[in-house]
Amino acid sequence: MGSGMHSHPDGSWHRHDTSTGRPGCSSPDPAAELPARPLRVGIAGPIGSGKTTLMIELVRVLGAEGIRCGVVTNDVYTTVDADIVTRSGVLPQELIVGVATGGCPHAAIRDDVSVNDAAVTGLVDRRPGLDVVFLESGGDNLTATFSRELVHRWICVIDVGAGDKISSKGGPGITDSDLVVVNKSDIAEQVGASVAVFERDLAAARGADPFVVASNRDPDSIKGVAGLVASWMPAP
Ligand SMILES: Nc1nc2c(ncn2[C@@H]2O[C@H](COP(=O)(O)OP(=O)(O)OP(=O)(O)O)[C@@H](O)[C@H]2O)c(=O)[nH]1
Ligand SMILES: [Mg+2]
Structure with a gap:
């Protein structure tokens, strides 16, 4: 599952660069700088x-657990x-931060992540025991991608209402995210979208990486x- 990212006994996270074929843990990654907790x-x-x-x-659901x-x-x-x-x-309210990016929404999650990073830090300062922080990007298109300097994992949410061709269009959300959620499956019939087409195209695009129809x-x-x-x- 995921894309070669894992936690180490020292609590750091990092992602193996499988694209270059470099084995082992020899190449430091910016994500190693991320504290292991909270999971972002x-x-x-x-x-x-x-x-x-x-x-x-x-x-x-997580809160209930x-x-x-x-x-x-x-x-x-x-x-x-x-x-x-x-x-x-x-x-x-103190556990919810709204960032107004003021510009291209990609930039705040991919290029200069400082405002979002500060938002997470502020949350942790207020509640040091946080386990998970979710960061929602501005509504975007298929070119959006999260920096591994900001998050450990990321989910790409697409929906059947956009049509069953969307997963064949590719982009980092489809290919590089840690999970694709094909949402609004409850309206697939009404919008004439085939869940089987999503499943076929996502299996081809993602190999062993997970997706769910939801x-x-x-x-x-x-x-x-x-x-x-x-x-x-990460383990406690
Ligand atoms: N039928 C159906 N409607 C849904 C589902 N999920 C969300 N919606 C509706 O879709 C609309 C958009 O949902 P949001 O959760 O605001 O979507 P979003 O991706 O956060 O939107 P932006 O942040 O504006 O990009 C709302 O009217 C939701 O009620 C679903 O699974 N099924
Ligand atoms: Mg939203």
Whole structure:
């Protein structure tokens, strides 16, 4: 699962560069600089695919298991998504940070991640025992990618409403994320999308890396994704 990333006994994380064929742990990676705790999970994907809803439901399910979560949202001009998380009631206000990126949403999660990094640091300062922080990117397109200097793992959320050709279009979300969620499976029939086409194209694009067909309206879907996120947490 994932893409060669793992934790080491010293608590650091890093990703093996399998593309160059270099064996072992000889090549330091920026992700090794990330503290092992809290686990940072990025959530990217096109506008309206269901990122915020998924994040809220994950926080609800993980929270019920005693896993302490925080949330950072990114919007270009507003903090609308942070306000949605607040209204959901899954977390107190002090565990929700809304970043207004003011420019291309890619930049704040890929190029200069300092504002998002500071948001996570602020959360940890307020609640040192946090286990997981979710960082939602601004609604975007298939070129979005999270820097491994900001997150340990990232999820790409696409949805059946965009049409069943979307996973054949590729891009880092489809190929490089640690998990692809094909969301809104509950409306596949209404929009004339074939789940089998998503499954075929994602299997071809991702090899052994995981994807799930899911619906934020289906509790079992959420539990499945939450289980994967929990499996990414470093050992206590
Ligand atoms: N039918 C259905 N609707 C969903 C599902 N998930 C989310 N939605 C709806 O889709 C719309 C967009 O959901 P959001 O969670 O705001 O999507 P988002 O990706 O965070 O949107 P942006 O942050 O604006 O890019 C809302 O009206 C949700 O209620 C789902 O699984 N099924
Ligand atoms: Mg959102």
